[in-house]
Amino acid sequence: MENITISKIASPESVKQVGLIRLNRPKQLNALSPELMVELGQSLLQLDADEEVGCIIITGNDKAFAAGADIGVMANYGFADVYKQDYITKNWETIQKVRKPVIAAVAGFALGGGCELAMMCDFIIAANNAKFGQPEIKLGIIPGAGGTQRLTRFIGKAKAMEMILTGRMMSADEAERLGLVCRVVALEELLSESLKTAFLIAGNGLLAVMAAKEAVNKSFETSLAEGVMFERRLFHALFATQDQKEGMLAFVEKRAAKFSDS
């Protein structure tokens, strides 16, 4: 792949590995070209299907997670082009089919489509130099990969409206205060801290992990009562798994659980 590197990281303490996807167009600040988005979708599906992998991380480099959709490419598009090819809808949302957890490890710029991609991940760990923003308004457009919807749900109307109407950038600390990111870490520790978190997830039983992800994501799509019922049924269903037997027995026997994902 030309615009992405993909690797699997092992740890002596973990049975499962962590899939690491690195966006790799450093000269363009990882601008999200159509080719890159195809490669990203393929990498995500590949790691999701890989039984050795328990969690996935998407990251960029120290200067940029991604500075948005590729403006050079978009500058040549007219309405007919974007409408006919179903730009964004066509392949930007493959990540939403991924059932294993995906962490965005963000350093530097996460702007426009870059911020939207990070928000499509399950949670964001930010380096202290991270900058989030939806600057599309300055290009005569609006966010097109979910920014107006997800940012508003994550940080509330007042802040989202201000960010999207002005195009200003938000620091990592402000993003943490507002709940956009789960944690801010030193730049040089971004990858190690993200891996540590990913290995904690990968060490849990995959069935419960996937069910937990599905249940949390359901909360954005349903009423509270429906969401709680969805959670309750998944909770009940997990009592049919070997992992529930093993997890609870291991607790009683005061030892670490050995999950079999069954």
Ligand code: CAA
């Ligand atoms: N698309 C294409 N190329 C980009 C890019 C983008 N989104 N962002 C940066 N680049 C390129 C620059 O053109 C430049 O290339 P050259 O060296 O060939 O000139 C290179 O990356 C380095 O960028 P700068 O010289 O501008 O670096 P800087 O440090 O001075 O500024 C920046 C950094 C503030 C992020 C600035 O590059 C910038 O404002 N980028 C655009 C951000 C943006 O508007 N993103 C939203 C895109 S629209 C979108 O994403 C729609 C959607 O919702 C899906």
